[in-house]
Amino acid sequence: xKLIEAKNIxxxxxxxxxxxxxxxxxxxxxxxxxxxxxxxxKTTLLKIIIGLTKQTKGELIxxxxxKVCFLGHKNNLKNYLSIRENLMIxxxxxxxxxxxxxxxxxxxxxIDNSVGTLSFGQQKKLSLIRVLNSxxxxxxxxxxxxxxxxxxxxxxxxxxxxxxKKNKTIIFTSHIxxxxxxxxxxxxx
Amino acid sequence: MDRDILYIEMYKxxxxxxxxxxxxxxxxxxxISFPLTLDINSDNPPQIYLSFIWISTLLVTMLGTxxxxxxxxxxxxxxxxxxxxxxxxxxxxxxxxxxxxIGIPLAFVAFLFILSLNISIQISSIALLCLIISxxxxxxxxxxxxxxxxxxxxxxxxxITIPFLIPxxxxxxxxxxxxxxxxxLVGHLSLLVGVMILVASFIPFVISFILRxxxx
Numbered sequence: 001x002k003l004i005e006a007k008n009i010x011x012x013x014x015x016x017x018x019x020x021x022x023x024x025x026x027x028x029x030x031x032x033x034x035x036x037x038x039x040x041x042k043t044t045l046l047k048i049i050i051g052l053t054k055q056t057k058g059e060l061i062x063x064x065x066x067k068v069c070f071l072g073h074k075n076n077l078k079n080y081l082s083i084r085e086n087l088m089i090x091x092x093x094x095x096x097x098x099x100x101x102x103x104x105x106x107x108x109x110x111i112d113n114s115v116g117t118l119s120f121g122q123q124k125k126l127s128l129i130r131v132l133n134s135x136x137x138x139x140x141x142x143x144x145x146x147x148x149x150x151x152x153x154x155x156x157x158x159x160x161x162x163x164x165k166k167n168k169t170i171i172f173t174s175h176i177x178x179x180x181x182x183x184x185x186x187x188x189x
Numbered sequence: 190m191d192r193d194i195l196y197i198e199m200y201k202x203x204x205x206x207x208x209x210x211x212x213x214x215x216x217x218x219x220x221i222s223f224p225l226t227l228d229i230n231s232d233n234p235p236q237i238y239l240s241f242i243w244i245s246t247l248l249v250t251m252l253g254t255x256x257x258x259x260x261x262x263x264x265x266x267x268x269x270x271x272x273x274x275x276x277x278x279x280x281x282x283x284x285x286x287x288x289x290x291i292g293i294p295l296a297f298v299a300f301l302f303i304l305s306l307n308i309s310i311q312i313s314s315i316a317l318l319c320l321i322i323s324x325x326x327x328x329x330x331x332x333x334x335x336x337x338x339x340x341x342x343x344x345x346x347x348x349i350t351i352p353f354l355i356p357x358x359x360x361x362x363x364x365x366x367x368x369x370x371x372x373x374l375v376g377h378l379s380l381l382v383g384v385m386i387l388v389a390s391f392i393p394f395v396i397s398f399i400l401r402x403x404x405x
Contacts (some may be wrong), residue, residue, distance in 0.1 A: 048201045050272050070272045074265025080205055089197045 001028045002063055002169060003138070003169055009058035011044050018044050021058070024185050028137075029167040032161060036187040042173040043073065045187060046142050049171065069134035071141045075127035079116035083107060084114055090130050100134055101129050106154060121147040128152075132159060139163065141172040153169060191278055198282045202290055202305060203254075209290040214254035217267055218297050219245050220302045235308050239365045242299045243358055247327055249293060251347060253291040254331040257283055258400065262339055280393040280400070284325075292324030312368050316376070319361055322385050326357055328329050329392040336399040357384065 004026040011019040018041040026032050034042050047053035048060060050070055077086050083102070084094065089150075092098055102108040105125040115123060124147040131139060139160075145153050153176070160170050161181075202209055223241055261267045262280075270279045300317040304310070330350045338346030364377040 047405070052268065052271055052401075065276065067273050070269065072265050072268050074263070074268065076265045076269055078204075078260075081201075085200075089200060091193065121385065152335070 002026075002061075003028045003030075003060075004063070005061040006048075007059045007061075009045075009048065009055045009060060010054070011041065011048065012056045013102070019048075019187065022187055023058075023184075026169065026171065028169055029164060030169055031164045031182040032169075032171045033182050033184045034171065034187065035174065035184055040187050042187065043142055046070075046072075046140055046171065046173060055074055064138055066138065067136050068138040068140055069131055069136040071127060071131050071139075071144060073142055075123050076130065077115045077123055077127055080114060082114055083111045083118075086126065087129065092129065092133055098129060101132060104155065105129075112148070122153075123147065125152055126150060128156065137168050139168060139170045139172075141170065143173055143175075145174055145176050191275065194278055195282045197272055198279070198286045199289075201320070202286050205260075208256055209253065209287075209294075211213055212249045212291050213294050213298060215252060216245060216298055218251040219249070220299070230294055235306065235312070235369060236362075236365050238306055238308070239304065240362060242303065242316070242320070243323070243361045246295050246299060247354060247358065249295060250292060250327040252349075253295075254328055254335055257287060257332050257335050258339055259335070262400075262403065266402060268404055271401055272367050276397040276400055278394060280396045283360060284389070285329055287328050287332070288325050292328055293321060296320035296324055302324070315364070315368050315374060319364060319381065321355055322381050323361060326356060326381075326385050326388050329388045330354055333392050333399075336396045336403075339400070339403050350351060358379075360368065360384075 002025055005026075006022055006024050009019055009022045010017065022045065036042050044053060048055050049062070051062070051066060076090070078089070080083055081089070086095065087098065099108065102111065105122070105128075107122060107126060110118065110122070115126065118126070128144065128148075130142065131144070145158060148156065160172070164170055212292050220242070223238075223245075227237075258267065261270075267276070267279070296317055299320050300313055301315045303316050308316075329349065330353055334346030334348075334350035336346070337349060338344070360377055360381055364374055364381070366372055367377060
């Protein structure tokens, strides 16, 4: 069943072509990787898919009417708040599931430290907790593996595969190749 | 309207103490230093003090709203709200929260200052009411200015929005004169409330449109 249809999408800014005649179909329950070189327009394409940016040419038909879980380049964290407070303002409870995640990501002992004192990788892991808790059927992740150590990357890959088996749709951008079963949309700016 | 967003916005601003205590302290310092530069005696008409209060609150609310959107824009929170079509709610709540934690305390500090100048309790109370109303108008306009210049520093947006606030200052000045002459204030007060309702219900939509444009 079709979720998103893109027909000859182009995006141009200041006479510079970012995306050029891109067409694809994404079905419900697919794991889709958008790949391309730096500056090829991967983030722009994700923004078009979630409706933040409008393509300059072409048509995008989005059959989804539900909320989506989106994790962009920015981590949605407040540097002046602690891990506990950041989870709280994201509507997440400190239940056994989240405490286990914090333990797995080696963040539990920093739970009352301000996020500003954490490293980039630790902040990335913390921002992923929101994704790992998401109820939404569509997850859109922009470079989710950047900054993660090998164990966390494996953990995230396993999570993505498990979610797709529950008929969720995951669209992500990445430079990393992994052997698992996903469909790739290549773009070359 | 999602009450969770209101709670989150209130919590975020409350925890950033410098963002709301700072402007109130600056205002306090200004009003403490004002009498040091001017002899307070019966020759100085109360209009001078009240005009000084109006302009000081205008400038301090400008200071207090400087970071209203920039923090959430930088860390991707606004992007998240935009994806879930909650931008308009967030803008309403952010303005409301800034009014509660900055606008209203400023009005009460000013009220205490006015009382200390031996101005009648009746005129002081009217001034308090005017400040509560006008601070909401100021915060709305400065939020608009900050939204306009989100990526370009706050000065540009403020230069654009301050001229819109001059009519509000004129109305406040006229109200002061009428109050001191014992004339009816119903007309001026109705005008101020009308402007407040119009501004508070229209500007957040303009701001959310501007923010969405920044997020594209």
